[in-house]
Amino acid sequence: MNKEHFYCNNEKSRLRENSVNLYNVKGLRVVVKNISLLFAFRDKFLSFRQKVNQLQKKDVFNADGRHTFFIPVDEGFKPTTRSDLIDAKVIDGHVIPNYVLFTQATPETEEYKSLAFSDNVKVIISFTTSANGKEEITYVKSNTVAGDAKHSRGVVLADIVRANIPVKNGVVHLIQRPLMVVDTTVIDFLKEKEDGPLCKFYEVIMDLGEHNQFLNELTLAKDITLFAPSNEAWNEISVQNIIRNQQKLKEILNLHLVRERLPLDAIIHNNMNQIYQAPTALPRKYLYFNVINHHNNLTLTVEGGGVNATVTQTNIAATNGFIHIIDRVLGVPYTTVFEKMKTDPMLNITYNLGKRQMFNHQLNDMEHRYTYFVPRDHAWLKFQIKHPSAYNALFKEDFGYYTKQILERHLIRTDRSYTVSDLKLLANETHPFVLPSSRDPLRLRVKESDKNYYVEWNGRWIHVFRPDVECTNGIIHVIDEPFVLESDIRATGSADKTRSTYAFILLFISFAFARILEN
Structure with a gap:
């Protein structure tokens, strides 16, 4: 036997076979109307009713049990060709079997299989809301997750123009247009x-x-x-x-x-x-x-x-x-360089390195404009493969000074920020441009190749993976290789070795002292 459910006050309950009463979200009793669904509100959906009769699908709406029905009103058939796109499978896509779903009480994240859920075509239905000023509009959406030549994949949204009409075998929602039918342009x-x-x-x-x-x-x-x-x-x-x-x-x-x-x-x-x-x-x-x-x-x-x-x-x-x-308009920045570094999933490693000696704190400053060349995580992982000791040293508290120095080389703080186009005008392939980085002058050349930008630093051409990431106080350029010198690698490596040697000497002295005490 199929299970039958209704949603009320966000709780799912079993409907008893002889259930007479349902309760809406305000707790008021609603008497289930003992009328045939297809003849209720007949003046509202003549076009759909005609298709149901023509395709001999009347039994779908008269079926015993507790179901949810979506009926498109005549307004949704104004494109006269739309009616021709409705076949038996589309009609099945307007019914959720064995669930009685009231709009306000049904969770938005819940998806339900429609009657149009078979081997070839699979359609699921859910509710969603959209804010328009102070008003909140409720929609039903069909999602054809598997389609065929006649039934396109994708979502169709329809306004619910009259919701929660109780009938003997479930609940009816009148909707503004048919579900499943894809016949409009973007x-x-x-x-x-x-x-x-x-x-x-x-x-x-x-x-x-x-x-x-x-x-x-x-x-x-x-x-x-x-x-x-x-x-x-x-x-x-x-x-x-x-x-x-x-x-x-x-x-x-x-x-x-x-x-x-x-x-x-x-x-x-x-x-x-x-x-x-x-x-x-x-x-x-x-x-x-x-x-x-x-x-x-x-x-x-x-x-x-x-x-x-x-x-x-x-x-x-x-x-x-x-x-x-x-949920946002692209291209209109709303975060500082610091906030962008903190939240961007591609920039985690550089952000964590910037925690050393509070390097990141300045990136919230609105008094200056920053141009920050930020190695993406993939760039640091490649560096780790080549120089594992130096990479590991960068994250150690004892080497915060070296880490900060390396990051300072990537950061320009002036009264303006520079897009890649700006830099290309100032520094082409033959004439480098010197930028005042936080550490020492940053000499760069810029070129464009196959719709990609590259910056030349210290004799190496480095791909700009994401140029011009705009922030409220500057611009980030995401690059594919960090600005790290051989001397940086030697410094971190030798410092690591020095610390290891020092630890070994202390261990040896402790061991020798213990032996002396034993004697």
């Missing part, structure tokens, strides 16, 4: 509703004019992925200030667009052995991804222009690509 999704989950993003795009280049690309492109900031993300004061500059706004928008389809599983696959980077529509700018697996719950973060954002909704499907909703 730009159609953005502008679909005035109070939609990305309505603020669409308003910002339109601030550039009705026929601006970014809008045209979203409309005409065939394979794109848009990392779209939520409505809340645009309310940040720093964002409001910077988007008034139209040239800067164009750059920021292009930073959110990737000219290929990037569903979540593709990002995870590409990120397995190395940090995945995807080129954006802004020349020479990339997005960098990090996948965090905590108790089998995956969290995807994306960084662009120095801003790290969390993807709050993945894989919204469109006919020309995917949309991922993120």
Whole structure:
């Protein structure tokens, strides 16, 4: 026998076979209506009812038991061709069997198998909410995790226009559009509703004019992925200030667009052995991804222009690509160099080295502007393989002086910060430029090759893995090799040997003294 459940006050309970009463989230009794589902509110969903009858799926909605039904209203069939895309499998995708789910009481993180969950097509359903000013809108989303030629993979979001209608065999939610049906472009999704989950993003795009280049690309492109900031993300004061500059706004928008389809599983696959980077529509700018697996719950973060954002909704499907909703606007810095160093998963080793002799503390200073060449973790691990003793010595308290000296060579503190483009103008391949680092003058040359930047230091060309990570008080350039001299290696190595020799001498003296006492 199938188990039947309902969610009320965030607690899951078994429904008794002869249950008559349910309780809503406020504890008020709701009498289950003894009516046939398909004839309730018939004037609201004529189009869907016709498809149900045409495909002989009426029994799905009259089935005994306790189920959750999602019924799209006629408004959702305004594209006249949409009705043609609804087949028997799509209708099954509007039913969650054996669960009675009320919107406010059902956890957002819970996913439920729909009736459309078979060997070929697998559709799961969940609830989500989105803030639009002071108002909170509840959506239902279908996620086709396995599709076929007729049923595209990805998420479809639908407003719940009337929720929690109790019926004899469960509960009904009237929704704004059909689930599972992917028939709109990326730009159609953005502008679909005035109070939609990305309505603020669409308003910002339109601030550039009705026929601006970014809008045209979203409309005409065939394979794109848009990392779209939520409505809340645009309310940040720093964002409001910077988007008034139209040239800067164009750059920021292009930073959110990737000219290929990037569903979540593709990002995870590409990120397995190395940090995945995807080129954006802004020349020479990339997005960098990090996948965090905590108790089998995956969290995807994306960084662009120095801003790290969390993807709050993945894989919204469109006919020309995917949309991922993120919680921050990329390219508008909100952290200091110190805060960025502390939170960036790629820069852990340099940050920990900077704890020696409080080197990191200055990086919170807003009175100066910093340009910091930061070796990424991978660079330090390569250094460790070549020079294990020197690497280990850098982390020892006794060698904090040497560690601080090495880091000072990477840091420039002046009244301005330098992008890689700035440095390239000042220091090309033939003429080095001298920067006043915290330790001694830093002589650099800069070149560009195959859309990548390289800095020449001490006769070695070093790849700039992530240029121009913007912060509120400076810029970080993530590099693939630390600025470490042979003399640094000898100094740390010899100091380590000296300490070992000194310890050996003390041990020998103690041993000899003990023997004398014995005699």
